[in-house]
Amino acid sequence: MERWALLSGLCGDLDLYEQIQSDLKKKQGVAHLFVLGDMVSPDRDCNALLSRLRQPKRGDLQPNCIYGWWEEQLLAEYGYRGDQKPEFLEGDHDPATFANLRAAVSQEHLNWLASLQFGLVELDCGLIHGSSADVGDCLLEITSPLILLDRLTRLDVNRLFTARSGRQFRLQLTGGQIHSKVLDPAGEAAQEHTVPKRSVIGIGSGVNYTLYDPASDHIEFLSAIGGSGTSKLGFG
Amino acid sequence: MAHAVISCLHANLAAFEAVLDDIDQQGITTVTCLGDLVGYGPQPNEVVELVRARAIPTCQGCWDEDIIDGLNSCECSYPSQLAERRGHQAHHWTASRLTGDNKAFLAELPFTLRKDKLLFVHGSPNSQHEYLLPDMNAFAALERVETAGAETLFCGHTHQPYVRELSGGSIRVSVQQKGGQPSDEQEMTLPMRRIVNAGSVGEPRHGNTKATYVIHDDRTAEVSIREVDYDVAKTCRAILEAGLPEVFAWRLSHGFEYAERAEDASHVCER
Numbered sequence: 359m360e361r362w363a364l365l366s367g368l369c370g371d372l373d374l375y376e377q378i379q380s381d382l383k384k385k386q387g388v389a390h391l392f393v394l395g396d397m398v399s400p401d402r403d404c405n406a407l408l409s410r411l412r413q414p415k416r417g418d419l420q421p422n423c424i425y426g427w428w429e430e431q432l433l434a435e436y437g438y439r440g441d442q443k444p445e446f447l448e449g450d451h452d453p454a455t456f457a458n459l460r461a462a463v464s465q466e467h468l469n470w471l472a473s474l475q476f477g478l479v480e481l482d483c484g485l486i487h488g489s490s491a492d493v494g495d496c497l498l499e500i501t502s503p504l505i506l507l508d509r510l511t512r513l514d515v516n517r518l519f520t521a522r523s524g525r526q527f528r529l530q531l532t533g534g535q536i537h538s539k540v541l542d543p544a545g546e547a548a549q550e551h552t553v554p555k556r557s558v559i560g561i562g563s564g565v566n567y568t569l570y571d572p573a574s575d576h577i578e579f580l581s582a583i584g585g586s587g588t589s590k591l592g593f594g
Numbered sequence: 595m596a597h598a599v600i601s602c603l604h605a606n607l608a609a610f611e612a613v614l615d616d617i618d619q620q621g622i623t624t625v626t627c628l629g630d631l632v633g634y635g636p637q638p639n640e641v642v643e644l645v646r647a648r649a650i651p652t653c654q655g656c657w658d659e660d661i662i663d664g665l666n667s668c669e670c671s672y673p674s675q676l677a678e679r680r681g682h683q684a685h686h687w688t689a690s691r692l693t694g695d696n697k698a699f700l701a702e703l704p705f706t707l708r709k710d711k712l713l714f715v716h717g718s719p720n721s722q723h724e725y726l727l728p729d730m731n732a733f734a735a736l737e738r739v740e741t742a743g744a745e746t747l748f749c750g751h752t753h754q755p756y757v758r759e760l761s762g763g764s765i766r767v768s769v770q771q772k773g774g775q776p777s778d779e780q781e782m783t784l785p786m787r788r789i790v791n792a793g794s795v796g797e798p799r800h801g802n803t804k805a806t807y808v809i810h811d812d813r814t815a816e817v818s819i820r821e822v823d824y825d826v827a828k829t830c831r832a833i834l835e836a837g838l839p840e841v842f843a844w845r846l847s848h849g850f851e852y853a854e855r856a857e858d859a860s861h862v863c864e865r
Contacts, residue, residue: 507737532766
């Protein structure tokens with residue numbers, strides 16, 4: 359079966375994107391490219407990358423993009439999210455951050471960014487920047503398995519690919535159970551529930567990306583050859 | 595000490611008075627309310643004023659929020675367009691009759707109340723609109739209680755009273771990182787937690803017409819579900835006289851498990 363490439367956190371870096379496209383051409387059987395958000399950032403001019411994602415060059419793997427945390431902040435500031443204000447205005451961020459973000463993204467790209475989806479479900483896999491709970495939800499290999507199972511259950515998927523943490527990992531839920539007893543006016547009922555075999559996969563960010571083979575469930579964590587090493591975690 | 599937890603009064607004064615009488619007869623003086631004082635029923639001001647007069651600690655329900663902030667849930671709240679239209683009609687009727695004082699009271703209600711390891715919410719700790727149904731995925735249900743830092747979670751919103759105990763849980767995991775092999779299995783033991791749904795005083799949906807609420811004893815941790823008879827016909831007449839949709843009276847008088855509940859009750863409204 360055709361393999362998937364999953365990446366995130368390009369942060370406006372067209373050179374890095376071209377490097378990854380070049381690397382993918384050398385890999386056999388990679389047919390689908392998913393870009394899980396954070397295409398933009400306040401750190402550099404993002405317009406060239408956005409133009410390329412919207413209008414791929416001949417020979418590029420066609421990118422399937424969803425929005426990430428930085429896109430959410432940008433769209434909130436421009437009023438695309440109703441009353442919602444950018445989160446980072448309430449955090450510890452430098453006040454200049456948003457001015458830089460506005461300067462980094464031309465308004466001609468806003469409608470396209472606003473048209474992107476929160477996530478995708480392909481086969482039995484959920485592909486999301488953060489998680490099924492929130493675009494800013496940061497899932498790690500040390501996150502409580504109970505929370506990871508909840509995020510999988512909300513989407514009813516067997517595998518959840520996430521980018522927000524910037525880390526590359528695969529956490530497999532391999533077993534477990536819980537006893538549930540319900541008392542209501544009709545009486546009492548007890549049930550034993552088992553943990554389904556499911557996984558949460560951190561795909562990495564920037565130079566670090568992931569290949570996935572849905573047929574074999576095989577995961578390969580990679581780094582772009584000659585990557586600039588400027589990979590950033592997904593935190594804003 | 596025993597305390598009573600009530601929810602989803604829905605402007606049904608006769609049901610609320612009957613439940614308060616039942617609580618008083620048992621000598622219980624502490625009552626907590628999980629919201630939805632208004633909506634569907636014909637006596638919103640009377641019910642809010644009785645809650646205020648009795649100084650009952652109350653958290654805000656989805657109807658209380660919507661009356662203040664405007665309709666704020668997505669279409670997920672209703673199973674059909676007809677149901678949505680009826681819901682909006684009840685919303686506008688209620689908003690037009692509530693006094694400014696009573697609206698101000700609803701606006702200031704907190705989302706949650708907490709007493710030690712007991713947490714009181716309307717829907718779930720995530721949202722006033724989320725339904726914690728008794729057959730919800732057990733691990734997801736436990737996550738709601740555990741993430742909120744509670745041992746027992748009291749909720750309403752479903753109009754179906756129940757006590758759910760989640761125990762003996764564990765999850766095994768294996769982690770693989772870049773360049774490595776999957777680790778040996780690790781096991782996480784899950785704590786025992788409970789969800790107590792108080793049902794509904796003013797619009798029961800558990801299969802009969804009786805108002806429901808729960809009594810919790812914080813010394814023994816015992817919970818009992820109470821069902822209380824009230825003058826259903828009186829409230830039905832008031833619904834019709836108020837010009838509210840007849841189906842609201844029909845529903846109350848039959849006690850059907852039939853309501854304006856989302857078809858996908860596990861959906862979490864994102865608005």
